[in-house]
Amino acid sequence: MTLHPTDHAGLEILPFADCLRLLDSVPVGRVGFFADGEIVILPVNYLADGQNVIFRTGAGSKLSSIGSRNLVGFEADDYDVGTHSGWSVVISGFTEVVESEEEIRRLNDLGLRAWARPEEEVPTWIRIRPTSVTGRRTPGSAFGG
Amino acid sequence: MTLHPTDHAGLEILPFADCLRLLDSVPVGRVGFFADGEIVILPVNYLADGQNVIFRTGAGSKLSSIGSRNLVGFEADDYDVGTHSGWSVVISGFTEVVESEEEIRRLNDLGLRAWARPEEEVPTWIRIRPTSVTGRRTPGSAFGG
Numbered sequence: 670m671t672l673h674p675t676d677h678a679g680l681e682i683l684p685f686a687d688c689l690r691l692l693d694s695v696p697v698g699r700v701g702f703f704a705d706g707e708i709v710i711l712p713v714n715y716l717a718d719g720q721n722v723i724f725r726t727g728a729g730s731k732l733s734s735i736g737s738r739n740l741v742g743f744e745a746d747d748y749d750v751g752t753h754s755g756w757s758v759v760i761s762g763f764t765e766v767v768e769s770e771e772e773i774r775r776l777n778d779l780g781l782r783a784w785a786r787p788e789e790e791v792p793t794w795i796r797i798r799p800t801s802v803t804g805r806r807t808p809g810s811a812f813g814g
Numbered sequence: 815m816t817l818h819p820t821d822h823a824g825l826e827i828l829p830f831a832d833c834l835r836l837l838d839s840v841p842v843g844r845v846g847f848f849a850d851g852e853i854v855i856l857p858v859n860y861l862a863d864g865q866n867v868i869f870r871t872g873a874g875s876k877l878s879s880i881g882s883r884n885l886v887g888f889e890a891d892d893y894d895v896g897t898h899s900g901w902s903v904v905i906s907g908f909t910e911v912v913e914s915e916e917e918i919r920r921l922n923d924l925g926l927r928a929w930a931r932p933e934e935e936v937p938t939w940i941r942i943r944p945t946s947v948t949g950r951r952t953p954g955s956a957f958g959g
Contacts, residue, residue, distance in 0.1 A: 677874030679930045697900070699889050701846035701855045707906035707946070708887035710846045710855060729822030742853035744844050753929040755842070761852035784898040785824045785952050801852070807930050 675808060683804030688758045691804060692717040692745055700724065700797075701742035702764075704731050715745075716781050720799065722760060723767070723776060725783060725792035733793060739764045743797055756806040760799045767794035820953060828949030833903045836949060837862040837890055845869065845942075846887035847909075849876050860890075861926050865944065867905060868912070868921060870928055870937035878938060884909045888942055901951040905944045912939035 673681040683691070692698075701710040711732055713724040722743050726732040735741070741764055748755025767773055776794050783792070818826040828836070837843075846855045856877055858869040867888050871877040880886070886909055893900025912918055921939050928937070 678872060678928070696895055697891070697893055699844055699846075699855060699891075701844075701853045701887055703853070706885075708846045708848070708853065708885055709906060710844060710887040710889035710904060712889065712891050712893075712900075712902045727823060740851075740853055742846055742855040744855035744857065746842070746844075746857050748842055748857075748929075750841055753927075755857075755929070757857045759855060761854060782898075783823070784893075784900070 672809075673806075676805065679808055680805040681808055683756070683758075683806055685802060685804075688802050688804035689717060689720065691747075691756055692722065692758050695745050695747050698722065698724075698743055698745035700732065701744070702732075702735055702739060704734070710742075714781060714783055715743075716779055718776070718779070718796070720802075722797040722799075723781075724795055724797075725781060726795055727783070727792050732795070735764050735795065737764055737766045741797055743799075754807040756804065758802065758804045760797060760803075761801045762797045762799040765796045765798055767796055817954075818951075821950065824953055825950040826953055828901070828903075828951055830947060830949075833947050833949035834862060834865065836892075836901055837867065837903050840890050840892050843867065843869075843888055843890035845877065846889070847877075847880055847884060849879070855887075859926055859928055860888075861924055863921075863924070863941070865947075867907075867942040867944075868926075869940055869942075870926060871940055872928070872937050877940070880909050880940065882909055882911045886942055888944075899952040901949065903947065903949045905942060905948075906946045907942045907944040910941045910943055912941055 891902035
C-alpha cells in the first residue's frame with residue numbers, strides 16, 4: 670500500500686499511472702454528456718486504450734448522437750461496502766468518432782462486447798480524448814492498491 | 815424475475831417503482847454537473863429519500879459550489895462481471911440546497927456517513943429533484959430482481 674497526499678476531503682490523490690491502471694481494472698464506466706437540455710449519465714462497457722477511453726454505441730442510443738468534439742465526463746470506480754473503501758477515476762474530455770477502418774478493425778479485435786446489444790449490430794466506436802484525468806482513493810485503504 | 819419491455823439495445827425498461835427500489839439498494843452513485851467549462855462526474859454516498867436523491871458535500875469540494883437550481887445528472891448501478899448482468903438507474907434533475915434546520919436534523923438522523931470526510935465537519939445537504947427517472951436492466955437477468 671502506498672500513501673499519497675490527500676485532498677480537502679481526506680481522500681488520497683492518485684498518481685496518473687495509478688489512474689490508468691485502475692481504469693484498466695473494471696469493465697463498466699459512466700459517460701456524462703449534454704442531451705436535450707439535460708445532463709445524462711449512462712453506464713458503458715469500455716476499454717482503456719493507451720491514455721484514452723473507448724466505448725461502443727449503437728443506433729437508437731442517446732449516446733449514438735454524441736458525435737465528435739463533444740464535451741463529456743467519464744467516471745469509473747470500485748468500492749467495498751463492508752470496509753467503506755474504494756477508488757474513483759474521473760475524466761473530462763472530448764469525444765471523437767473513430768472513422769479509420771484500420772483503427773476500427775483494431776478496436777473490434779480488442780474483445781470489448783456489449784452486455785445487452787445484439788452482436789449482429791455494427792457498432793460505432795467513440796474515443797474520449799481526456800483533457801484531465803484525476804483519481805482518488807479512500808485513505809489508508811489497500812482497495813485498488 | 816419479471817420480464818419488461820426492452821429498448822433498442824435489448825435492455826429491459828424498468829418500471830418507476832423498481833427504479834426507486836434499486837436506488838435504495840446501493841450506497842454509491844455518481845453526480846454529473848457543469849464546472850469550469852467541463853462536465854464533471856463524481857461519486858457520492860447518497861440516500862434515496864422518497865422520490866429524491868440526497869447527498870452531502872463539504873467545503874472545498876467541486877460539488878460544494880453546485881448550489882440550488884443547477885442542472886445535474888445522477889446515476890446508480892450494480893453489475894456482475896461473471897454473468898455480464900446488471901442494472902442502472904439514470905436521473906436528470908435540479909439541485910436544491912437543504913436549508914430548513916428541521917429538515918437538516920431529519921437528514922442527519924438518516925445515518926448517511928461519508929467514507930472519507932472527517933466527521934467533525936458540518937456538511938451541506940444537497941437534494942436532487944428529478945425531472946426524469948429511467949431504469950434499465952440486462953435482459954433475462956435476475957440481477958437486481
